[in-house]
Amino acid sequence: MFLRNLILSASLAVAAFGASPAPAAELRMAEASAAQCLTPAQRRTVAASGKVVPLSKAIRAARARKIDVVDAKLCKGPKGFVYLLTLLAQDGKVTRATVDAASGLLTDGG
Secondary structure, three states: OHHHHHHHHHHHHHHHOOOOOOOHHHHHHHHHHHHOEOOHHHHHHHHHHOOOOOHHHHHHHHHOOOEEEEEEEEEEEOOEEEEEEEEEEOOOOEEEEEEEOOOOOEEEEO
């Protein structure tokens, strides 16, 4: 467990400090999606309405591929709500995935 947390911390630090610079288009997309992500109170309201599957189902979609979820956000996408997941693979690689919040199916990444 300690080793896993150490790898996670190191991977996130490398990603945060830009060891491999992301393309400008990816940064713009990340900034735009962050602006449309829901606050915790909004997330609870949407979840209670039944418009989205529970976050646990979205996480299971990623874990089925032997990937750990280290962060999750519920955001408004072009076709409805999506979960934006930050993932940590067993090899230490940090990636992002999108899960359709209505169906719980992995739509991109992972």
